[in-house]
Structures are given as structure tokens and as C-alpha cells.
Amino acid sequence: MPPRKTPSKPNPPPPSKNEQLEAYRARQEDTVLTTDQGIRISDTDNSLKAGLRGPTLLEDFHFREKMTRFDHERIPERAVHARGAGAHGYFQVYESLERYTQARFLTDPSLRTPVFVRFSTVGGSRGSADTVRDVRGFATKFYTPEGNYDLVGNNMPVFFIQDGIKFPDFVHSVKPEPHNEIPQASSAHDSLWDFVSLVPETAHMVMWLMSDRAIPRGFRHMEGFGVHTYRLVNAKGKATLVKFHWKPVLGTHSLVWDEAQKVSGKDPDFHRRDLWDAIEQGNFPEYELGIQLVPEGDELKYGFDLLDATKLLPEELVPVQKVGKLVLDRNPDNFFAETEQVAFCVANIVPGIDFTNDPLLQARIFSYLDTQLTRLGGPNFAELPINKPVCPVNNHQQDGFGRQTINTSRANYHPNSLGGGCPMLADPKSAFVHRQERVEGHKIRARSGSFGDHFSQATLFFNSLSKPEREHLISAVEFEVSKVERAEIRERVVNQILVNIDRQMAERVARAVGVAPPKPPKASDASAGKPAPRLKASPALSMENTPHDSIKTRKVAVLVADGFAGKELSQVRKTLEGLGALVEIVGPTLAPVSSADGSKETPVKTFQNTSSVLFDAVYVPGGDKSVTALKKLPLAVDFVREAYVHCKALALSGAATTLLDAAGLSQPMAKGLDDSMGVVRSARNETRGFGQMFAKAIAAHRHWVREAPPPA
Ligand code: HDE
Numbered sequence: 001m002p003p004r005k006t007p008s009k010p011n012p013p014p015p016s017k018n019e020q021l022e023a024y025r026a027r028q029e030d031t032v033l034t035t036d037q038g039i040r041i042s043d044t045d046n047s048l049k050a051g052l053r054g055p056t057l058l059e060d061f062h063f064r065e066k067m068t069r070f071d072h073e074r075i076p077e078r079a080v081h082a083r084g085a086g087a088h089g090y091f092q093v094y095e096s097l098e099r100y101t102q103a104r105f106l107t108d109p110s111l112r113t114p115v116f117v118r119f120s121t122v123g124g125s126r127g128s129a130d131t132v133r134d135v136r137g138f139a140t141k142f143y144t145p146e147g148n149y150d151l152v153g154n155n156m157p158v159f160f161i162q163d164g165i166k167f168p169d170f171v172h173s174v175k176p177e178p179h180n181e182i183p184q185a186s187s188a189h190d191s192l193w194d195f196v197s198l199v200p201e202t203a204h205m206v207m208w209l210m211s212d213r214a215i216p217r218g219f220r221h222m223e224g225f226g227v228h229t230y231r232l233v234n235a236k237g238k239a240t241l242v243k244f245h246w247k248p249v250l251g252t253h254s255l256v257w258d259e260a261q262k263v264s265g266k267d268p269d270f271h272r273r274d275l276w277d278a279i280e281q282g283n284f285p286e287y288e289l290g291i292q293l294v295p296e297g298d299e300l301k302y303g304f305d306l307l308d309a310t311k312l313l314p315e316e317l318v319p320v321q322k323v324g325k326l327v328l329d330r331n332p333d334n335f336f337a338e339t340e341q342v343a344f345c346v347a348n349i350v351p352g353i354d355f356t357n358d359p360l361l362q363a364r365i366f367s368y369l370d371t372q373l374t375r376l377g378g379p380n381f382a383e384l385p386i387n388k389p390v391c392p393v394n395n396h397q398q399d400g401f402g403r404q405t406i407n408t409s410r411a412n413y414h415p416n417s418l419g420g421g422c423p424m425l426a427d428p429k430s431a432f433v434h435r436q437e438r439v440e441g442h443k444i445r446a447r448s449g450s451f452g453d454h455f456s457q458a459t460l461f462f463n464s465l466s467k468p469e470r471e472h473l474i475s476a477v478e479f480e481v482s483k484v485e486r487a488e489i490r491e492r493v494v495n496q497i498l499v500n501i502d503r504q505m506a507e508r509v510a511r512a513v514g515v516a517p518p519k520p521p522k523a524s525d526a527s528a529g530k531p532a533p534r535l536k537a538s539p540a541l542s543m544e545n546t547p548h549d550s551i552k553t554r555k556v557a558v559l560v561a562d563g564f565a566g567k568e569l570s571q572v573r574k575t576l577e578g579l580g581a582l583v584e585i586v587g588p589t590l591a592p593v594s595s596a597d598g599s600k601e602t603p604v605k606t607f608q609n610t611s612s613v614l615f616d617a618v619y620v621p622g623g624d625k626s627v628t629a630l631k632k633l634p635l636a637v638d639f640v641r642e643a644y645v646h647c648k649a650l651a652l653s654g655a656a657t658t659l660l661d662a663a664g665l666s667q668p669m670a671k672g673l674d675d676s677m678g679v680v681r682s683a684r685n686e687t688r689g690f691g692q693m694f695a696k697a698i699a700a701h702r703h704w705v706r707e708a709p710p711p712a
Contacts, residue, residue, distance in 0.1 A: 014390035017088070017114035017143045018330070024385040025333060035065055075340070076375050077126040080171055081137045083185075084120030085219065085272040086339035087279055089328035091115050091142060091289070097323060100240045100293065101232035103352030105144040106324070114143045116386060117328060118342055119219040119275070123174050124185025129264035130271035131255060132185040133214045133476065138224035138246060139344040140326070143390045146430075150348040151244055152368070155216065156208040157225035157312040162201050162451050164363015170195060170202075188483035197492035201451075203501060204310050204458040210476040211461075212254035212469055212543065217616075217701075218274040220285040220553070221253040223546075228361040229299070229306040229313075231354040232291075233435055239354065241299065241306060243313050245290035245320050251547035253701045257476060259646045262613045270614070276331055281582075283553045284329045290320035303534050304457070305450035309360040311457055315540035338386045343372045351432045377401055394423035455500040462502050464541040468704035474505050478512035491515040551698040552580035554616040559636055560587050560603070563625025565654060566595025572619060572651070575691030581617075581698065586610060588633060596623050607635035611642070617698045618643040622654020622684075631662045641665065644679070647706050649697035653682040653690060678703030 033041045041062055048060035056063065078084075090112040091105065098107045105113040120137035121128065136155040141148055160170050172178075173195035174187050183189050187209065196202045208214070216222040224246030231239045255263065263270045278285055292313050299306040302317055332338035345368035346361065355361055372381055378401030381387055393405075396412045411419030425431075465473065477498070484490050490513045498506035499518040510517045539545050556576055558569060573583050587593050587603030594600055612618055618639060620630065630636040641663035643650050652659060660666055660679075678697040682690050697703070 014143075014145050014392075017116075017390055020388065020390055021333075021385050035062055036069070075377065078120075078375065079371055080122050081120040081139075082126045083124050083128050083130070084118045084137065084339060085275050086116060086118040086332055086342060087275060087285070087328040088330040088332065089115050089117065089284070089326060091140075091324060091326045093289075093324035095323070097232070097291075098234060100234055100242075101352035102235040103144070103149070103232075103350050104146050105142055105149065105350075106232075106352065111145075114390065115326060116141045116143075116338070116342055117326070118339060118344070119271070121185065123187065128185035129268035131215060131260040131263040131268075133187060133209065133257070133260070133480075134185065135209065135214065136216060136219070136222055138219075138222070140224075140246075141342065141344060141348075141387075142350075144350055145391055146350045147391055147432075148348045148387075148389045149350045149353065150344045150346065151226055152344045152346050152364075153224045153226045153244065153246070155222040155224055156205065156213055157223075157227060157243075157245075158205050158208065158457070159227055159309045159360060160202045160205040161199070161360065162308055162310055163359040163447065164361075164367070165359075166199070167360075167363060167367070170199075188480040190484050190486055190489055193481060193484045193493055194486075194489050197489055197496050200454040200497060200500070201310050203454050203497050204461060206497070207458045207461045207473065207501065210473045210480065211465065212256075212472050213252075214476075215255045215257060215260040216271070217253040217255055219271050220275065220278060221248055221250055223247060223252050224287065225312075227309055228358045229294075229356050230361075231296075231356055231435065232293075233352055233354050235429075237435065239296050239435055241294040241296060241356065243292040243294075243318075245292070246287040246326065247290050247320070247322065247546075249286040249288065249547075250550065250552065251701075252543045253546075254543060256646050256702070257472065257479070259613045259642075262611070262642075266611050267614055275328075278553055279328060279331045281553075283580075284327050286328075287326045288322040289324040289326060290322050292318040292320055294318060300450060304453065305448065307356055307358040307448075308451045309358055310451075310454065312541075314460070314535055314538040316535055316538050320540075337384075341376065341381070341384050342386045343368070343376060343381050343384075345369050345372070349432070351430070354435045380404065396423075458501045460535060460538060461541055462505070464537040464539060466542050466544040466704075468707060469542060469544065471707070474508055477505070477509050481509060481513045484513070487515060494518055548700055550580065551576065551695050554581045554698050555614070556581050556583050556617045556619055556698065557586045557605070557610070557612065557615040557639070558583060559607075559618065559620045559630060559639060560585060560593050560595075560601060560623075561626040561629035561633075561636075562593050563629070564593065564595050564601075564623040565621045565626075566597045566599040566601075566623075568653060569595070569601070569621040570599070572621070572691040572694065576695060576698075579695050581695070584615075586639070588629070588636075593626075596625065607633055607639065612639045612648070613642060613646065615643070615648070616701075617649040617651070617694070619651040619694065620653075620656035620659055622656050624655045627655040627659060630656075631659065637663050644706065647678065647702040647704055649678045649680070649694060649700070649703070651680040651690065651694040651697070654684055657681045657683065677705050 033044060035041060047056045047063045049056055092112050093106050093109055095109055096107045105111060118139045121132060121134040122137065123134055124132055138155055139152045141150050161167065173191045176182055176184055177189060177191050196206055226244030229241050229243055232242045233239045267273065294306065302313060304311040346364040347369060355365065373379060380400050380402045383404040396414060398407055398412055409419040415421065462470065481490050481493050494506050494510045494515055495518050498509055503518065506518045576583055584605055585601050585603045586605045586607060589606055590603055592600045592602045640659050644665050678700060680690065680694045680697055
């Protein structure tokens with residue numbers, strides 16, 4: 001029988017991803033311990049021995065199985081992005097985008113497409129801390145009715161290199177150095193800055209890495225970017241260039257560097273925990289999908305090449321249209337089975353989306369499946385529950401380690417007549433068909449001239465930041481480069497890179513890292529050849545211009561000891577909780593504390609086991625006795641001092657205002673600091689308007705005005 005072209009029956013509707021996973025969940029309530037073969041076991045604490053004090057016997061299959069399984073529990077961690085946290089959720093498009101794409105998940109507003117998202121850091125090992133200075137991965141697997149679509153992005157819109165062939169070089173330079181495997185999860189070392197100083201195309205991304213974007217408040221507070229220019233393709237085959245964005249509904253917020261370093265020690269799981277807790281509490285993280293659309297043929301219209309991944313497309317030139325929402329509403333059941341085994345792949349695309357010739361993207365199309373063959377132990381990892389599409393999978397790819405599917409057909413080749421021609425070829429209308437594109441050129445190992453400008457957008461980014469953000473960036477560069485041991489590398493960073501971005505910054509860094517200041521500009525400098533910028537600044541690049549209007553899910557510590565002002569606390573708490581904040585009582589011990597009016601509060605944290613760096617804001621209610629006790633506790637005083645130094649909202653009332661003195665803060669306060677600067681005070685134990693003012697201060701996120709001015 002000749003192969004048929006189209007299936008006679010339509011595919012059955014796919015199950016939801018959750019239904020599909022349900023078939024794999026193994027619940028162990030009311031079960032009995034067995035071996036992997038199902039043999040019941042009545043003793044798993046003593047190995048089988050020849051005599052009570054004799055040697056263990058080889059015959060002990062239970063011991064051998066238990067130990068052998070343990071010995072093989074680890075799989076290779078991801079070469080990059082090893083540390084991460086994942087969550088399930090769904091994506092829904094607001095209105096059909098059929099004008100631009102035929103992808104079902106982007107054209108059917110009634111469709112809730114299940115997703116699994118994994119956030120990650122890049123450089124550190126699987127056990128490294130969450131709040132290190134690094135890029136964050138933001139990878140989304142859409143389980144669409146037409147197959148899996150993976151949007152594997154980062155929280156920064158550009159990348160370090162332009163051509164994927166340089167990826168191993170870049171990653172080797174940023175990872176711990178090969179001789180001693182130091183430093184862990186840090187870019188502050190010689191090899192990274194050596195690479196940066198020799199590869200000017202890194203300049204723009206290095207500015208992002210040195211910015212506060214590299215120390216996000218949480219995964220819920222960061223943007224995501226597809227980075228590359230992709231194509232949307234509609235049913236008529238018309239293509240439109242597209243850049244993908246994720247915009248967090250809570251706004252984009254960061255930590256401060258001193259805080260981030262302390263959090264790394266106090267709670268290395270800070271971001272993972274924040275994501276987990278938010279979902280458990282029903283505060284589902286939400287992000288809007290944004291797209292920037294550019295007609296085909298306009299790749300070079302904006303003064304740079306849209307195929308160059310070291311460039312962003314300013315929102316002021318092409319606005320971001322918000323087209324749908326991603327909601328993360330379910331934590332994984334098992335970290336290893338889901339978050340560790342999920343395999344994202346840039347090559348996983350569905351009809352309606354296509355690649356471009358961005359040479360970084362082209363390399364990624366190869367790399368992901370390739371690395372997963374090793375990481376997940378062979379070619380059958382798409383059958384793992386977390387990776388399995390919700391639509392039918394039929395092909396002749398069989399065998400290999402860990403094969404699950406039992407293909408019953410005798411024909412495992414195409415074309416065939418033994419299997420009735422099945423699986424049949426799909427109708428091209430419903431299939432993925434690579435968009436035809438005319439390609440012409442010499443076989444050549446070279447870089448396009450249109451990729452030549454490495455500094456304009458680095459400068460644009462730097463100039464677009466608010467003053468405090470710029471100061472943070474400069475301090476970050478000073479910190480990092482000062483850790484570089486070789487003076488010639490520090491000197492090259494200043495003179496080959498920084499000076500071409502911003503001369504004043506270069507001069508300041510030169511001073512801080514003990515190298516000669518940059519020489520006056522010469523006509524031959526790279527910066528001298530910089531094209532005139534189309535935009536002086538792109539306000540959308542500053543986090544200050546993202547939403548600051550909500551205190552939803554912000555964590556507020558309330559510091560108490562016996563004798564606190566109980567009525568005041570309950571009213572302020574009511575206001576804050578009413579606005580969605582999470583209030584936690586911190587006391588000297590976990591034993592209940594009594595207020596001056598006799599009510600009781602049970603602390604959930606103590607000064608010993610937590611710290612202000614783990615909160616967004618701090619409130620100390622009045623009450624003479626309570627405040628006197630707090631003043632005697634150095635950790636409580638430190639709590640207030642650190643919250644102040646990290647520019648967080650503080651609320652102090654009644655006697656608690658004197659804690660500022662105890663924390664050594666009366667001097668800066670005396671210099672005209674007022675409530676608008678995020679320290680909300682009330683002389684009496686008063687609540688009217690106080691909670692509201694505090695809430696406003698928390699919503700502002702940080703009060704940078706309190707930061708010490710930079711040295712002259
Ligand atoms: Fe990746 N990247 N990458 N990358 N990447 C991997 O794939 C690679 C790049 C990104 O949570 C690896 O399965 C190359 C840009 C994320 O599991 C590997 C190049 C962007 C994740 C790999 C890049 C990313 C990865 C390691 C340059 C943002 C984690 C483990 C050509 C747009 C996904 C794995 C997860 C993971 C290769 C550059 C994002 C080695 C060759 C640009 C979020 O295949």
C-alpha cells in the first residue's frame with residue numbers, strides 16, 4: 001500500500017499537562033516498602049551479615065540495590081544555568097495574533113496553554129547561592145496543541161557575544177578558573193575580565209551585568225527577554241520579525257549589592273524560596289508577554305543589525321505590545337523529576353514561529369539537544385513526563401537508553417506499506433514548514449560589518465539609568481575589577497572598554513582600581529568612530545520606570561519584645577495585609593510576647609535566625625518597655641540599621657523612633673531627612689494615616705536618597 005498523505009482521523013484533543021503528569025505521580029501514603037522489583041522489605045536498617053558481627057553478604061540484594069541506586073543518583077549538572085527553580089502555570093493570549101502568526105497558542109484567546117518555567121543563574125554550580133551577581137535565565141516551555149514551544153530567554157535583552165562559536169570561550173572565562181575552581185558563581189576574577197578586555201563586543205552586556213538587573217529582588221520581579229530576533233509567520237506565509245519580552249506585573253526591582261552578598265549567606269535559597277512561597281500562598285507570579293514587531297526587510301533600519309544579539313531594540317523606537325499573560329500557579333511535586341530533568345531547547349518551535357540568521361541563535365539551535373544527550377543520558381529524554389508534549393508523538397525514532405514507549409508496529413521506517421504507511425505525512429498546512437528564504441553568499445568565516453559597533457548601546461544603556469542606578473553600576477565595576485589580580489587586565493578594562501562607554505566612569509574606575517586614568521581621546525579611538533546615537537536615552541531601560549504602585553507580597557518585619565504597643569501593631573498590620581503585604585513578627589525568641597495592653601503575639605522568626613536583608617521593610621511599634629528591650633539586643637538594633645542602609649522603608653512610632661539613635665542613624669536623620677525618604681515616624685503610638693504612609697514608602701521599593709554620596 002503506498003503511503004497515505006493525510007491521516008483519516010483527526011488527533012484526539014490533548015490532555016492537560018497536569019492530567020498527563022498525574023499518570024506518573026507515585027503517591028506513597030498507605031504503601032509498603034518494596035525493592036524496585038516490587039519485593040516487600042521488612043528491614044532496611046540492617047544489612048545481611050554472616051553472624052551478628054560478621055561481614056556483609058553479597059547476596060543482600062536489597063542492600064546492593066539501595067546502595068547502587070544512591071551511588072547513581074546524580075546526573076551531570078547543566079554546563080551553564082545549573083542552579084535554578086521551576087514552576088508550572090499557563091499562558092493565555094489576550095487577542096488573536098493571526099495577522100502575524102499561525103501558532104495556536106498565540107491565536108486562540110480561549111486556549112490556556114500549560115507551561116513550565118525554569119528560572120536560573122548562569123555561572124554557579126547547582127548548589128550555589130541565588131543572589132550572586134549574574135544573568136538570570138527565564139526559560140518557558142509551552143505545551144501547545146501543536147507540540148512544545150520553548151522560549152529560552154534571560155532577564156537581560158542582549159548577550160555577551162555575537163557568534164555562538166565564542167560561547168565556550170566566554171563560558172570558560174566566567175566560570176571558576178580551571179586550576180583551582182575559584183571563584184564560585186562570581187564574575188569578579190581575572191579570566192572573565194581578561195576576556196572582556198580583549199573582546200569589545202561584550203561591552204554592552206557587561207553594563208547589564210554590572211547593573212542592578214544582575215541582583216534581582218526575586219524571579220517574580222524581573223523582566224524576561226527572548227534576546228534574539230525571531231520571526232512570526234502567518235497562515236499565508238507572511239513573516240514579521242519579532243522580539244519577545246516578559247514584563248512582571250509586580251514591576252522590576254532589585255536588591256542592593258551589600259544586601260545581596262549578605263543574603264547569599266543568610267539564605268542561599270532566597271529566590272527559590274520566594275517563588276515557592278508565593279505560589280504556595282496563592283500569590284501567583286504573573287508576567288505579560290510583550291512583542292516588538294518589525295517588518296521583514298527592516299533589519300538594518302535602526303542603526304544596528306537586528307541579527308546582532310548584543311543589541312536591543314529600544315522600546316521608544318518600536319513599542320512593546322502586551323499580548324498575553326503568563327501565570328505561575330503550581331509548584332513542582334518533585335524537584336529532580338521536574339525542575340532538574342526539564343530540557344529546554346531553542347530548536348523546539350511550532351508552526352507560526354521561525355528562526356532568523358542571528359549567528360548566536362543558530363549555534364543555540366544545535367547546542368541544547370546536544371548537551372541534553374549527555375545530561376539526561378541518551379536520546380529518549382523527550383519521553384520524561386516533564387518534557388513530554390501533550391499532543392501525540394509518532395515517528396520512527398526508537399531504541400536508545402531508557403526507552404519508554406512500546407511501538408507496536410512492525411514498520412519502523414518511512415515509506416512503508418507494512419504499517420499502512422503510518423505515521424503518515426502531515427498536511428503542510430498543519431505541519432512545521434521551514435519558511436523559504438533566499439540565501440546567497442560566499443562560504444566565509446567572518447563577521448558582518450553591520451555587527452561592528454560595540455559601544456553605542458553600552459553608552460545608551462548607561463545613560464538611560466537613573467542616577468542611583470548609575471552609581472550602583474559604577475560601584476559594581478569598581479568592586480569587580482578591583483578583584484582582578486593582574487594590573488594589565490585592569491588597565492585594559494579601563495582603556496579598551498570603559499573609556500569607550502563613558503569617560504567619567506572610566507576615570508572613576510581607574511582611580512578605584514589603581515591604574516592610570518585613560519588617556520585623552522584620539523581620533524583613532526573606537527569611541528571616536530561611534531555612530532551618532534538615534535536616542536540619547538531609553539527611559540524603558542531604567543527600573544525606576546517600571547511599576548512602583550503596589551506592596552503586594554512585600555515582606556514586612558515587625559520587631560517586638562514584651563510591652564509593645566499592641567493596638568497600634570494590629571491596626572498597622574491590618575492596613576498592610578489589606579494591601580497584600582506579608583507581615584512577620586520577629587521577636588527575641590519564638591515564645592509569645594505580650595503587648596502593653598495584654599494582647600499576645602507569637603513571633604515566627606527571631607533576631608538570631610533572620611535578618612533585615614530577608615525583608616522588604618521594617619516596622620517597630622512603640623511601647624517603652626519593648627523598645628528598651630530591643631535597644632539592648634545588638635541584633636535588633638542592627639536590623640534597623642541595615643534596613644536603613646539598604647534604603648528600605650522603615651516605620652517607627654512612639655518610643656521606637658529612638659532606635660534610630662541607638663542604631664547610629666540620628667546624624668543622617670538630622671540632615672533634614674523626612675518621611676518622604678522612606679522613614680515613616682510618628683512621635684506618639686498613633687495609627688491614623690501611619691500605615692498608609694508606610695505602605696506608600698514600601699511601594700517605592702527603595703529610597704536611594706539615603707545613600708551616601710560617592711567620594712569626590
Ligand atoms: Fe543558553 N545554554 N546558550 N543561552 N541557556 C543552556 O542548555 C548556549 C544563551 C539559556 O533552565 C544549555 O540544557 C549557547 C542566550 C537558559 O534549563 C546549553 C549559547 C540565552 C538556559 C546552552 C547560549 C540563553 C540555557 C546548558 C550561545 C538567552 C537554561 C544546559 C550560542 C536568550 C535553561 C542546557 C534551563 C542553557 C547553550 C546563549 C539562555 C549549554 C551555545 C543568548 C535560560 O546548551
